Amino acid sequence: xxxxxxxxxxxxxxxxxxxxxxxxxxxxxxxxxxxxxxxxxxxxxxxxxxxxxxxxxxxxxxxxxxxxxxxxxxxxxxxxxxxxxxxxxxxxxxxxxxxxxxxxxxxxxxxxxxxxxxxxxxxxxxxxxxxxxxxxxxxxxxxxxxxxxxxxxxxxxxxxxxxxxxxxxxxxxxxxxxxxxxxxxxxxxxxxxxxxxxxxxxxxxxxxxxxx
Numbered sequence: 001x002x003x004x005x006x007x008x009x010x011x012x013x014x015x016x017x018x019x020x021x022x023x024x025x026x027x028x029x030x031x032x033x034x035x036x037x038x039x040x041x042x043x044x045x046x047x048x049x050x051x052x053x054x055x056x057x058x059x060x061x062x063x064x065x066x067x068x069x070x071x072x073x074x075x076x077x078x079x080x081x082x083x084x085x086x087x088x089x090x091x092x093x094x095x096x097x098x099x100x101x102x103x104x105x106x107x108x109x110x111x112x113x114x115x116x117x118x119x120x121x122x123x124x125x126x127x128x129x130x131x132x133x134x135x136x137x138x139x140x141x142x143x144x145x146x147x148x149x150x151x152x153x154x155x156x157x158x159x160x161x162x163x164x165x166x167x168x169x170x171x172x173x174x175x176x177x178x179x180x181x182x183x184x185x186x187x188x189x190x191x192x193x194x195x196x197x198x199x200x201x202x203x204x205x206x207x208x209x210x211x212x
Contacts, residue, residue: 040061
């Protein structure tokens, strides 16, 4: 008779490494970098010794977890999946939603790391710069079908959209009131100045205070 208490089959090495990194990242975001290997093992559902069969030290695992948070692979995949045939505004709102999810995690991580997160190697800086360029190129690709409707080139428009998203979403700038994606896109495309031949105030708008 087969025992029902048999242990689950071990994960393949790549999946085990990914599971440890994901669990560690969640703990670092919640508690900072001084998490214990016991906490990590419990979160990952493995024996504590398993960690050291994959990573030489806890610091190496924490470093891998932090690096994974800055990895743009998933973000780029989400940008690529946006429908190029959707209306321009819808495409850009989808871009901002994706960027906000990604940057929110980065902001949380930086806060969790505190001073310990300020040291960055030249390699890491180059990697992040390369990824930022790839993100911008992906956004520019979504803008090209409407190039004739834009005052700026697609790549420059993408840069401005990124800057506005960060400025409108950074917790230290917006406190508890980040700009909604639709408002970021509207401000990018149309600004906030009323144009007499185009915009009209709603009937209940206060005099001299156009709603945003």
